[in-house]
Amino acid sequence: MTSATLEAWRAQVHTTLASHIDELPAGRLRDAMAYAVLGGGKRLRPLLCLAACVDAGGEHEKALIPACAVELIHCYSLAHDDLPCMDDDDERRGQPSLHKAFDEATALLAGDALQSLAFELLANSTKLAPSQRVRMLGELGEAGGVAGMAGGQMLDLRSHAAEDANLDYLTRTHAMKTGALFRASLRFGLLSSGGEMTLLDAFCTSFALAFQAADDLRDCLGSRAHLGKPTGSDARSGTLTWPRLLGIDAGKAACIEHREACFEQLRQLEFEATHLAEITHLALDIEDLR
Numbered sequence: 001m002t003s004a005t006l007e008a009w010r011a012q013v014h015t016t017l018a019s020h021i022d023e024l025p026a027g028r029l030r031d032a033m034a035y036a037v038l039g040g041g042k043r044l045r046p047l048l049c050l051a052a053c054v055d056a057g058g059e060h061e062k063a064l065i066p067a068c069a070v071e072l073i074h075c076y077s078l079a080h081d082d083l084p085c086m087d088d089d090d091e092r093r094g095q096p097s098l099h100k101a102f103d104e105a106t107a108l109l110a111g112d113a114l115q116s117l118a119f120e121l122l123a124n125s126t127k128l129a130p131s132q133r134v135r136m137l138g139e140l141g142e143a144g145g146v147a148g149m150a151g152g153q154m155l156d157l158r159s160h161a162a163e164d165a166n167l168d169y170l171t172r173t174h175a176m177k178t179g180a181l182f183r184a185s186l187r188f189g190l191l192s193s194g195g196e197m198t199l200l201d202a203f204c205t206s207f208a209l210a211f212q213a214a215d216d217l218r219d220c221l222g223s224r225a226h227l228g229k230p231t232g233s234d235a236r237s238g239t240l241t242w243p244r245l246l247g248i249d250a251g252k253a254a255c256i257e258h259r260e261a262c263f264e265q266l267r268q269l270e271f272e273a274t275h276l277a278e279i280t281h282l283a284l285d286i287e288d289l290r
Helices: 004-022 028-038 044-055 060-081 104-123 130-144 149-158 167-177 179-193 197-221 233-237 242-246 248-267 274-283
Strands: none
Touching: 004 028, 004 044, 004 060, 004 104, 004 274, 028 060, 028 104, 044 060, 044 179, 044 274, 060 104, 060 130, 060 149, 060 179, 104 130, 130 149, 130 179, 149 167, 149 179, 167 179, 167 197, 167 242, 179 197, 197 242, 197 248, 197 274, 242 248, 248 274
């Protein structure tokens, strides 16, 4: 992402995450947590949170800790997803995945600790009113649980054997696995601004589906150098994806359709969603995939 504002926000998120991890007791577990969180990443979820707050008329500083909390949950999920018992990926962001850089037990514990840290930061945020913190804590718990990310990951793991693995199954999987944290990010931004949490839910659904379709296409068509990890992992694991279900061309069409729906939903908002539109344009661009 190239916008000066987005880059400044991303740097601030990184600095804030680093400062809170540095405050933890020194040792192997903290080192593993730092490796999982500070080794790169687009920071897409924090940027969505900050953008929603600012576009709705709020101050981005109020949404900074909620944005970091969502990112910690995301990083924990990646550490666990890469484990041999899950997606079995040895590389992440061009570096050895956490369990390869350390070991499986440390990766498991680091993920657990990152999840706990997310709730700790959110509960202790001084820029949020107690009522805001309570709503966000409940929202984050739901987003990461059975009805959200964890439940979606289970559907994803079972998709190769599911008899009803069709388009409805695929969209439900990604609405939970990918969309739940996006929704929490956007809701946190709106709540930090004093707005209504559910205002961007329709946009979130379209964004999550377009994002996952683009991600699936990059796994088929992208390069290892660009992705920072080996390509073709979905095909090797037999995971249900947009290209596998619909084919490459129809998968691209679905991505574009959901992307255009994002812009239409943003145009219908009562405020000018400048930053959210910019993130949508940058995050969902598949022009490089031929």
